[in-house]
Each structure stands twice: as structure tokens, then as C-alpha cells.
Amino acid sequence: MSDLSRRDFLKGLAVGGTVGYFAMAGVSSTVMKNTFIPPAKVGTEDIGECKSVSVKVISETSWFNNPLLLEDIKKAGGLLVNQYEIPWTNTGVEEGWKGDNAGGYATLIEVEQLDGSKRKFLLDTGWNVDWTDECFKREGLDKMLANGEIEFLIISHEHFDHYWGIESTLKHRPDIPIIVPKGFYPEGFELLKGAEFPKCHLSNKVPHTGPLEVRESGKVHKIMPGVASITFDVPIITRVFGEEVLVFNVKDKGIGIVTGCCHMGIISLMEHVKSTLKGGDKIYAVQGGLHISPFEDWDPQYDDLVLALHHYGIERLGCNHCTGYITAEKMVAANLPVIKGTAQFKSKRDIYLGNGDSMTF
């Protein structure tokens, strides 16, 4: 190896430094980005219009003791373990429902069409059948299901707290049309047919006899005038995949979004709506779980979200469930329009919409 003179070294340093600088400046430059990155799309998909939407929280308390749920997950091997293999604690929980830590998530949606007619459907069906039965009875859903007033059930995603209480719906109407997002695992379909999963204390004694539709991702699925669902290919903790959300185009107000858990992220979702739906640049209201701090955990990324939400001009924010209390406190502190609840029927705080509360937009 030859020795290097000072002059050669300085020349090398100058060349290397210059090349490095321009390489770095080049790949991160606006010119480069404008050349290669396609411009943002403007939404053109027309889903029609509806007059108003009323959202009733049947249950947003998916579990009653957060540390206990996390302990179950930890013992099973963490957040990536299959939910059907986790022995969830179902006895001896003081603040639970009859000793069971499981609660569930379910929302009743009523859409008023432009002609004044009203149509109802259910988003998600809870976890603990006994708790969900109680909630359904409290809000009269048992009768609405039995007399066909509730047209169909849409499952946001396969998570235990949104889907495993399927028996509560089927016992009142076994033939209800069900819509699920792409990504359901075989266990999910087996449960619908009446399977039992003893390890996770799960069963369904009423097999489904009605139509089942699996909604593909990447499309806007129109449900009725002014109402559509969108499915996202999104990997979720405890080996769940795919989530669908509901979007509404409310006349003279703008877009309303209702979510189960919003695992794709509310900002990602709003950006998608903006680039897909006609009128998607005006998001008027958001309701449902926003999956930010469901376990009252935190990550700096969540602060990014709270800080950025201001840019979207949401006028009504009816968050709850997996949004988390920490997030709600931060949102309130950031002057975001969080709608307060009444903290009844085992919802712990009134900082956001709780069990039995409703929101109209």
C-alpha cells in the first residue's frame, strides 16, 4: 500500500466531501422529490349524501381492568401472539362484569336519508356475551334486532373486543347480514359457524345463517346514499389483519367518519378520504376508537398525531374506547373539539363519549 501525500489526502478529502454533500443534498432536494414523487390526488368518488347521522355508544368499555389485560398479553408472549391462544382472565375481577374482565365495543348507527327515512345498522358486537346482552337490553337493541329494525352488522375488525360477542347479535337474529373486512382468519369464520375456543374462553352457540360479505381492501364500498365503508390492509396486534371504517357524506356539513379502532391511524385515514372521496377535503366529524393509547401507554408518535390534528379542521370529535384517557386529556389541552360524555354504565370518565352516550352530525 502506498503512502499518501498531504496534497493527495486533501484532494481526496475535498472530492469526497463535495460528492458526499451533493449526494445528500441531491437525494433530499425538492427538485428530486418533485421529479419522482407523484402529486397528491384529489378525491372524485361520489358516495351521495345523507341528511344526518346519529351514533349511539352501546359499549366502549372493551375491558375493565387494563393492567390485568396487559398481564394476560405479557404471559402469553406479547403483542404479536394470536388472540385465540391467549387465556384471557374471566373470573375474579373486582371491577369487571360479574368477575369477568371482558367487556366489548359496539355502536348503533342511524342514518337519516335526504327523503327523511331512517335506517339503522350495528357496528361491532362486543366481547363478553353477558355484558353485551346487558348493553343491548339497556338500549333496546335486542328488540331492534329481533324485529329487523337493524338491517345488518358490520364488523370493523376481528379483535376480541369487537367481534367475539357475536352470539349477542345472533341470538336475536341469526340470519342478520354480516359484513367483515378482508383479513379475517379461519378461526373468525369458524366462530361465526358456532365453534368453541376453550383456551381463550370463547364460544358462539348460535350459528350464523344469513349472508356474509367479505369486503376487499382498496375500494370504496357504497352501503346506502351518503354512506360507504373502506377497508384497509393493516396488520394489528394479537395477529389481526385488516380494518374497515365507515364514512358518511352529510349534506351541508361534510364528511363524517365512524371507526371501530382506527388502527390505520386517523390522520392516515383522513388523508385517504381526502384523496379518494368527492368532498373528502372537508372532514366535519369523527366518532369512535382512534387507537392511540388503548392501554394508557404512550409514544412520542402519538404526540405527533395530537399536534397535527389541528390541521384537519374537525368540528366534532366524538372519540372514545381505544383513544385512551391520556390522549383525550392531551386533545382537550390542545383545544380539539372533544365531545364530553356522561360516565355512566361502567364508563369510567366523562372526558369523552361513554356507554349510552350519543352524537349526531
Added chain:
Amino acid sequence: MNHKDYLWLETRDLQPRMKQPIQGFINFLLVTALFLIVWWICMDPRGILRWYTPQYGYMYIRWILIASIWQAYIFNFWPFSYKFMETRHPLIKGIILITVNLGIVGFMVWIFYYSIIGRLSIPYLSAPVLTELGMSSFFAREYSSLAILMMAAIASWLSPIWPVCFENHPWHGMKQPARGFTVWAWTFLLTTYIFLCLMHPHYHVLFYPWQEFAAAFPWWYKFAHTLSGNFNVGWVMCGTISIWLLELTFERYPFCLIKKQPLRGIAGFFGVLVFALVMFATFNLLQDISWGVAVEGAKRLYAPDWRYLHSGELACMILVPAMVLNFYFDNWPKKYAPSINIAIRCLIILVTTGILHYLYYKFSPPILGTQPGYSHPQQFPMAPVILWINIMLYHNWFMDLYPGKKLASREEYLLNPSIVAEKV
């Protein structure tokens, strides 16, 4: 300098037991099979121990890497003698050195961080302390694991710089273990300092309410558009990979042309840094082209912090083919001028990295028990990739690439200083 002052890895003479490429493929497949078995036992969410929770297992994987670097590069296998290294059967030697390696990892995690630093200084470096403070045991372990693994991530960038770029200057004349402890203390001090600047502000925001009296506000927020320390994870990983590319693929070229220290070390350090930043910016741009521009506050594919993290993950994937080419295929080619050799190797590495990236996301769900999709808040492709790298390092550094290669008799070889000097 006595021959025992050179790195064992640089002076050992490994002879093939069979012809290439058979030898390379057999060794590589063996190591890959071993990686999959270890992953299944320790990490796989469907497996036995299920440590990939994810941060807990990932922390151990990171620390195995840095402990290996300390053993081989900083301490030159001290306290084991050259006689031990030369005469023991590779499997026996491997088992002993791996046991020491795991002992170091256990000591650092359970004693140094959990029981000393976490208890006496910074609580988030100890899972038991966070639990005692009232945090759920699950997140106490996840948060502390992230902090401890980040220490290892920064160390895996800074520790090799001293032996590789500075050739342990100005302590190159010292004997082991004095040299090892000196370089270790210096690089560990740097690691701690850099950690405090890059990751401690992440913990300013991580806890509620913000810890504004205990840690600085994330200084990168204005230009990185995220409060998350993943911004730093991304470029630090590019730095780690750059230093190993310099060592493995570039064989320290062109910095080895500079004879004088510390000039060579300084040029190497900044060269690596510039290379890392170019790599980081390039991967960020490639992601913007593939998925569109990241959006502040978004999650998953569109989250700025995930994009930065993924740049680090992509960099990490580069190291696998670079290592395989070096360890198992004799760093082919070697017959041309250094710049040509390097250019051909880089081309091979880039193409195989692309293939690896495709195969990883296609087959990791059934093979590793992960979930499909690129962006998952609880999945870190760096974990399996670094475990794979760790097994390759064990195989090469601790087991002399057995059974594909064997250690040649070193008696005559080491007695001739000119051969040693030429090789290093």
C-alpha cells in the same frame, strides 16, 4: 508490535475444507437453519419462550451483537489465550465464547441497567423500577427494553470505529486487557453521551406528563417532523451498517491508504458518517417515491417516524448479503483492483438486498410468525435480521466458520511478522 497485539480475527488463517461455492452454501445454510431454530425457541410468537414481545427479545438480540463486538474487536478475545483460540475445537471454543457472550448480555441487562443505572440514576433503564413506580409490568419491560437496546444500537455504531478506523489509536501500544478496558471505557462513554443527546429527549415525551425538567425537548422535531427518537434510530443504524460495510466490503478502502493516525481515524469516522447520511436520505427518498410523502401525525406507512425507522431497517438488510459474501464466499471478487472489486461486491449486495427485502416481507409471516405488511407498530424486522447476523458472527468469530473452514496451523505463520503485517 508483538503478533499478539494484532486482532486475532485479522491474523488467523482459515483454510477451506471443500471447494467454493459448495463450502459457502453449506455453511450459509447451516447458519440460517440455526438462526431459524433459535428464533423459534426464543422469539417466535408461536414458539416456546416468545420473547419477541417485541422489545424484550429485541433488546437481547441487540446486546448479543454489541457483546460479540466487545469480545472480538475491543478485547481481542481476552481473557482467553491465543493458545486456547488456536487449539480448541471450534465447537468447544464456540460454546465457551457464546456462554461468555450471553453472560455479558445478562450482566449488562440485569445487573448494570436493571439494578444499578436504572435504580440509582434513570428509572426508564430498569423494568423493575418502572413497575415499582406504578407502571404496568408489560409496558415497564417494553419501555426499559427500548432504552437499553438503544444503548446497544449506538454502541454498535461507535465501538467498531475505534478498532476499525483508529486502529485503537492512541492506545494501540497497550497490552490486553488494559487496551481493551481503555477502548471499551472510551467508546462506552461516547455511547452514553450520544444516547443522552439522541434518545433521552425521546423519553421527555414518552411519559405523561412531559418530563420537561428531566430531559430536553426533542431537538430534531422541527426538521424531522416527529417527536419520536426513531429519527435517530434510522440514521444511527445507517452509521452502524456503514462502518461494517467499510470493514467487510470495502476492506477499509480508501481510508487504509492514509498511513498516519489519527488522520486515518478522523477521515474514516467522518467518511462513514457522510456515507451513512447519504444512505439514510436515499432510503427516505425511496420510500417517498414508493408510498408517497409521509404525513405528520400519521401512523403506519405514512408516519414520518416509521419511515426513518424503516430506513434503518433497510440498511440493516444490506448487512446480511455483505456478511454472507465476506464470511462464506471469501469476499468475491478479489482479483481486480480494489475499486473494481468493491464496485462488483456493492452491485451483488444491492441486488441481493432487494431480493432479501422481497423474500422477507413475503415469507416472514409463516416462517418467523410475524404479521404480513410493511408497517406494524409492534414489529421490527431488525430483530430477526440482527439475530441472523449474530449467529453469523458467532459462527465466524467464535467457531472459525466450522465445518466449511478450518484453522490452519499458525506456528510458522505467526512467527513471521512480515506475513502478519502484510495481512493486516
